[in-house]
Amino acid sequence: MINLAGRDILHGWGKFLFTGVGLGLLIGVTLSMAGIYRGMVDDGQVLIDNSGADLWVVQQGTLGPYAEPSSIRDDVWRGIAGLPGVAETGNAAYLTIQIQHAGIEARVMIVGMEVDRPNRPGAPAYLTAGRPVLAGHYEAIADEKTGLALGERIRIRRHEYVIVGLTRRMVSASGDPMIFVPLKDAQEIQFLKDNDALLNERARTAANPAFNRPGVPGLLEAVQAAGAQSRMVNTVLVRLSPGADADAVANEIQRWKRLTAYTRAQMEDILIAKLIATSSKQIGMFLAILSVVTAAIVAFIIYTMTMAKIREIAVLKLIGAKNRTIALMILQQALGLGLIGFLVGRVASGLWAPVFPKYVLLLPGDALRGFAIVMLICALASVVAIRAALRIDPAEAIGG
Amino acid sequence: MDKIKNSPPAIKLTGLRKRYGSGDAAVDALKGVDMTVWPGEVVGLIGPSGSGKSTLLKCLGAVIEPTGGHMELAGETIYDGASGGWKIPDLRTLRRDRIGFVFQAPYLIPFLDVTDNVALLPMLAGVDNATARQRALELLTALDVAHRAKAQVSQLSGGEQQRVAIARSLANHAPIILADEPTAPLDSERALTVIRILNDMAQQFRTAIIVVTHDEKIIPTFKRIYQIRDGKTHEEAGEGRTV
Ligand SMILES: Nc1ncnc2c1ncn2[C@@H]1O[C@H](COP(=O)(O)OP(=O)(O)OP(=O)(O)O)[C@@H](O)[C@H]1O
Ligand SMILES: [Mg+2]
Numbered sequence: 001m002i003n004l005a006g007r008d009i010l011h012g013w014g015k016f017l018f019t020g021v022g023l024g025l026l027i028g029v030t031l032s033m034a035g036i037y038r039g040m041v042d043d044g045q046v047l048i049d050n051s052g053a054d055l056w057v058v059q060q061g062t063l064g065p066y067a068e069p070s071s072i073r074d075d076v077w078r079g080i081a082g083l084p085g086v087a088e089t090g091n092a093a094y095l096t097i098q099i100q101h102a103g104i105e106a107r108v109m110i111v112g113m114e115v116d117r118p119n120r121p122g123a124p125a126y127l128t129a130g131r132p133v134l135a136g137h138y139e140a141i142a143d144e145k146t147g148l149a150l151g152e153r154i155r156i157r158r159h160e161y162v163i164v165g166l167t168r169r170m171v172s173a174s175g176d177p178m179i180f181v182p183l184k185d186a187q188e189i190q191f192l193k194d195n196d197a198l199l200n201e202r203a204r205t206a207a208n209p210a211f212n213r214p215g216v217p218g219l220l221e222a223v224q225a226a227g228a229q230s231r232m233v234n235t236v237l238v239r240l241s242p243g244a245d246a247d248a249v250a251n252e253i254q255r256w257k258r259l260t261a262y263t264r265a266q267m268e269d270i271l272i273a274k275l276i277a278t279s280s281k282q283i284g285m286f287l288a289i290l291s292v293v294t295a296a297i298v299a300f301i302i303y304t305m306t307m308a309k310i311r312e313i314a315v316l317k318l319i320g321a322k323n324r325t326i327a328l329m330i331l332q333q334a335l336g337l338g339l340i341g342f343l344v345g346r347v348a349s350g351l352w353a354p355v356f357p358k359y360v361l362l363l364p365g366d367a368l369r370g371f372a373i374v375m376l377i378c379a380l381a382s383v384v385a386i387r388a389a390l391r392i393d394p395a396e397a398i399g400g
Numbered sequence: 401m402d403k404i405k406n407s408p409p410a411i412k413l414t415g416l417r418k419r420y421g422s423g424d425a426a427v428d429a430l431k432g433v434d435m436t437v438w439p440g441e442v443v444g445l446i447g448p449s450g451s452g453k454s455t456l457l458k459c460l461g462a463v464i465e466p467t468g469g470h471m472e473l474a475g476e477t478i479y480d481g482a483s484g485g486w487k488i489p490d491l492r493t494l495r496r497d498r499i500g501f502v503f504q505a506p507y508l509i510p511f512l513d514v515t516d517n518v519a520l521l522p523m524l525a526g527v528d529n530a531t532a533r534q535r536a537l538e539l540l541t542a543l544d545v546a547h548r549a550k551a552q553v554s555q556l557s558g559g560e561q562q563r564v565a566i567a568r569s570l571a572n573h574a575p576i577i578l579a580d581e582p583t584a585p586l587d588s589e590r591a592l593t594v595i596r597i598l599n600d601m602a603q604q605f606r607t608a609i610i611v612v613t614h615d616e617k618i619i620p621t622f623k624r625i626y627q628i629r630d631g632k633t634h635e636e637a638g639e640g641r642t643v
Contacts, residue, residue: 001523002516011511011552315507318463319568320496321524395464398503 004316004325005332008309019301020337024344026297027374030290031349032356034366037283039359043175044271048264050170051092052121053237054246056262057253064260065094065234066173066267067275074187074233076257083252085244090120091233093186096176101147101154108146108179109172110156112186112233121237124180130165136182141165143177156181157189173271175358187230291377298341299381302334306385314394327386331379338378342371408475410576410608411437411460416469417481417631418455429455431631432469439474439575439606442599444613444622444638451628453612454504457578460610461501462491473498474575496525500569502579506561508553514540514564515549521571532571539567542597544590558585566594570601577601577609588617595621596643 009016047066056065057072057080064070077089093112098105113122115133123132124141130150133139140161142148152163161181170178181189202224205211211223238253238261240246250261262270306313313326346367353360418430429452437443447453458464459471459479468481477487478494488494495501508517518536523529540546543563548556556564562585569577577598583591595618601607613619623640626633 002512002520002529004511007516008511311507312509312511315509317492318495318501318503318507319521319524320492320494322492325524395458398463398505398507 001325003332004329005336008329009333009336016337017340020340021344023294023297023301023337023341025348026290026294027341027345027370028348028352029345030287030294031345031362031367031370032353032360033283033287033290034370035349035353035360035362036356036358037280038361038363038366039175040276040279041272042361043171043359044173044268044276046169046171047173048267048271050125051237052119052123052125052239053090054240054244054264055238055250055253056267057236057238057257057259058234058262060258060260062260063270063274065092067270070234071232072234072236072259074183074231076259077236079257080236080238080253083249085240085249086238087241087244088121088239090114090122090237090239091183092122092235092237093183093190093233094172094235095186095190096172096174097156097189099154099156099179101152104147106146107176108143109176110186110189111178111180112183112190113180115182121239124165124167124170124178126167127165128168130163133164133180133182137185138162139164139182141167141180143170143179144168145171145177146179148179154179158194159185159188161185171359173275183233187233190230291373294374295377295381298334298337298378299384301337302330302378302382302385303388305333306330306389309389310392311398313389313392314396314398317392317394318398323390326389330386330389331382334378334382334385335375338374342374345370345374407439409436409472410439410441410474411435411610412470412472413460414470416456416459416471417467418452418459418464419467420455428631430459430466430469433628433631433633435626435633437576437608437610439608440602441624442595442602442609442611442622444619444625445610445628446613446619446625447628452631453628454580456628456633457501457580457610457612460576461499461578462486462494463501496521497572498574498576500572500574500577502562502566502569502577502582504580504584506553506558506565508561508564508568510553512553513549514545514551514553514556517553517564518567518571521568525572535571536567539570540564543567544593559587559590562586563590563594566597570597573605573607575605575607577607579609579611581612581614583613583615583618588615591615591618592621592643599643 058064058070059072062068062070074091077091080086081089091114095110096107097110099108114120115136118132133141138159138161140163142163144166148154148163150163150166153160205224206220212220240249246263250263253259253261316326349362353362413433413435416430416433420427420429433456445453459466465485466479466481471479479486512520515533515536518539519532522532522535537546537549540549543566545560545563548560553561566582583594598609602609620639620641621643622638625636625638627636
């Protein structure tokens with residue numbers, strides 16, 4: 001037996017291909033949507049992985065440092081470093097700001113990291129170019145996505161920083177590229193007031209008789225100096241020694257230090273389940289609508305294609321073709337259309353993914369699932385056409 | 401007539417009726433047709449336009465359902481108006497295996513080439529592709545269209561298309577062939593060729609054949625002719641000229 005569906009497709013392949021490409025672009029949008037969701041999850045995942053931490057110690061009762069603000073004193077690490085199972089600690093400060101560079105505005109996340117020893121948690125896990133930050137001030141490592149090059153100078157708030165290293169795929173939970181600077185600088189960027197505010201504050205302190213006592217020389221200066229410095233960070237990143245039980249250490253920290261500590265699993269839950277929950281529902285909704293639209297369009301195309309063949313189907317019935325043969329022909333055409341659509345969609349989504357401003361992650365598993373869903377949709381959509389075809393009365397379709 | 405006495409008639413119609421529509425718009429196309437065709441016979445069916453020739457063939461070919469009377473094929477009751485209509489459940493298999501139909505228009509499948517249009521019939525009956533195509537090619541050769549075997553049907557002339565349609569009706573060696581004006585678009589030489597092939601089929605495979613025609617040149621070739629008038633058939637003897 002010859003394949004009737006294939007012959008019909010070959011006979012009018014131009015039209016079929018054109019229709020398939022149109023459908024493919026729609027499927028491409030759907031796949032991209034899924035890719036955007038995966039990209040969001042992956043952004044959260046790399047944020048966790050690249051921080052180099054096993055535990056995040058944050059302000060008590062907060063979901064910090066990424067999902068909620070958290071601020072803790074920058075000396076609490078001393079108490080944590082001494083706990084059994086803790087190998088290394090690192091203060092870290094995070095701040096998302098808008099920077100302007102070479103006329104382009106970009107949203108970046110400034111990460112303050114400890115630079116006194118190499119490989120402390122919080123520093124980028126690897127560099128693609130340049131070297132680690134060695135100086136205590138005004139050097140920075142930038143993610144490639146910022147577009148910054150080695151040796152370039154960039155102004156962040158009051159100071160200029162020179163880019164000494166580049167890294168890759170270091171992004172915030174919302175996909176903004178990171179710029180790593182020494183912790184002290186980050187603290188200044190994040191917590192310090194500008195000159196006017198500082199002068200204002202000093203004047204107010206000087207006007208306060210409690211601080212400005214003639215009988216206590218030096219008090220005013222001390223109070224003012226304290227106000228001008230920041231002693232806060234957002235989190236202490238903790239790396240555990242091999243074999244240490246993360247939950248046990250986290251419990252220990254929470255019990256003694258009036259802080260909250262999250263393990264990697266808990267942080268994943270915060271970043272992936274909680275932080276992007278609304279966005280993923282949004283995307284899920286969009287995916288559902290796109291699937292329905294795709295199904296409706298496939299159904300319509302297949303129906304039209306079938307109705308254009310009423311005469312041929314009638315003749316097939318007249319010469320004794322079984323319903324099964326006719327249904328199979330329509331089903332195969334629907335699946336063929338789905339196959340072309342899927343291939344075009346997969347290629348298209350791959351082509352336009354890099355153009356998206358945020359990370360679009362096209363997983364082979366998603367493509368496979370997408371393929372199965374497209375085929376299922378096509379099969380279901382062909383039911384309408386098959387029913388119509390089986391109702392065709394051959395006697396009415398032919399004359400004389 | 402060279403019929404074998406103890407084999408039943410290939411076609412036996414008694415009082416076959418067909419009414420199209422109902423009420424005021426009803427058309428009584430067949431008002432009680434009696435007809436008997438024996439295996440190996442080529443019978444002519446003639447009558448003015450609108451007299452019901454195509455209707456009769458479609459009833460015989462199980463394309464439309466009669467509204468009364470009785471129909472037997474090879475001794476088997478296929479239709480009985482008095483007891484509820486069709487007597488066999490699968491009309492498509494009946495059409496596929498037992499009836500070759502040449503419609504008034506060719507009705508070829510445009511997305512298949514000429515060979516596969518003919519080979520499709522045996523393929524539907526389960527014959528393997530190579531054998532089916534071989535058989536198709538033999539029929540196309542006999543009907544003088546083998547040189548167009550690989551062509552698309554849309555590239556054929558009307559007469560060529562009709563010959564392909566005739567080849568298709570012969571492809572399953574059905575015991576009955578119903579041909580509705582098969583020679584209308586053909587020149588007289590080719591028309592006579594078609595009649596000769598049909599006669600050969602009748603001889604060789606004992607096929608019962610009914611040919612509807614207006615063609616003055618081929619009417620004299622029938623040994624027996626049914627004339628249809630006012631929805632009823634009248635049997636006449638034909639000249640039975642050899643082609
Ligand atoms: N589907 C139909 N519905 C209603 N009336 C029909 C239908 N088909 C045929 N008729 C009528 O039945 C009568 C017989 O038609 P039929 O097609 O059998 O004639 P015919 O002998 O084949 O004519 P021709 O030589 O022109 O092909 C005509 O009056 C025709 O109008
Ligand atoms: Mg007719």
